[in-house]
Amino acid sequence: MNQFQYVRPTKQQAAIDAVAKDATATFIAGGTNLVDLMKRGVMTPQKLVDINRLPLTRIDADPGKLRIGALALNSTVADDKQVRERQPLLALALNAGASAQLRNMATVGGNMLQRTRCSYFYDTTMPCNKREPGTGCGALEGINRMHAIFGFSDKCIAVHPSDMSVALVALDATVQVSGPKGNRSIPFAELHRLPGDMPQKDTTLEPGELITAVDVPDGPFTKHVHYQKVRERASYAFALLSVAAALDLDSNNNIKAARLAMGGVAHKPWRLTAAEQALVGKPATEESFRQAAAIAMQGAKAFQHNAYKLKLGPNTIIQALKTAASVA
Structure with a gap:
């Protein structure tokens, strides 16, 4: 070091x-x-x-939203009564991440900004455009079973590792930022970048900008929610693929609104808006979920070692939606 x-x-x-x-x-x-x-x-x-002395740990129930300070611990947020009642999908995603020990140290702001777990990024003897621009992407022709199937470029095929962020993008969260030019709000879907020609730049934050809080708006998704995480072992492991699913159902079990996002498939949390729209007005049945999953996977492309994600993806979406629909 x-x-x-x-x-x-x-x-x-x-x-x-x-x-x-x-x-x-x-x-x-x-x-x-x-x-x-x-x-x-x-x-x-x-x-x-070190920003740990800054007063950014509060979880406040503001009108129409929860405001979660950037220094709130992952474990604290996951266990908070207001979060569990008003944003249960977020609590589920947080509890699926890392280990209990890490959740007791990791912060909400840091969770958003964690770097990819691509083995080529971590190995300084290997080429990696994210770590050293212009050196190439070792994963393109290497062992790429953990890598992206959406939104990648010829410069980088790494994926974003955060479970929490998958839930936040599904829930239309907004990130509060303070920097040299003042304060601004960033829709969560616009915080992280696709790699393009600049994979070394993970987010749209400007130099010196500090995440101070995240706002999660109230909504109808307090009952029928599920976070499905597929990993190689049940203990601490990053997702091969994950799905955040939330449904608002009427008394006839028809879908009034839906939220869907995937993790482990792109350089950023991957929102499935077309699949969400396809679910609205449909009955909460496996056939409806299967149709939405097919729409969600349009445009997916696999590499040599991650073709399994093309089958795992729709199956995980279907299972997440079935579980969400059955929760009351």
């Missing part, structure tokens, strides 16, 4: 200034991802700006 300077400001603006004025600086909170990357030499910041 490289040597670095460590500062721990108590004021938000001081933290922002410390990163905005130093291109070698980065924020650190729980450190559950960043420290690993530093140990491996994947990231080598010269200054760490």
